[in-house]
Amino acid sequence: MKSAKRWIRAADFPRLQIAGAIAVVIGAYLFLHGAEGTWDAIFLITLAGALGWQCFRRFPYTIMAPREVLKAAGTADPANSIRLLIANVLMENREADRFLALVQATRPDIILAVETHA
Incomplete structure (x- = not known):
């Protein structure tokens, strides 16, 4: 269904929401369960990798990414x-x-x- 509403259009590019959800899951898991065994470590490393991937894919659209187009020098003719x-x-x-x-x-x-x- 097409919509021009901003809160609906945000779902078109969900990387930020996915990264936030992964971060919440990691935090909740550590708070409620902790990291005691090998399977916990594997689970948390996998989630950290998924979080890293989402951040890596989002990075080019942040202010920290290098500019791809330089400003023109001088005045326009x-x-x-x-x-x-x-x-x-x-x-x-x-x-x-x-x-x-x-x-x-x-x-x-x-x-x-x-x-x-x-």
């Missing part, structure tokens, strides 16, 4: 630049006049509109 307008227009949006006013005000060379309704 208007003759060698384009004006780009990117707009996220929801399918339910019926206020096309506001979008058209924005297009007329900015006069872009290229318009990219996403989530539009044909």
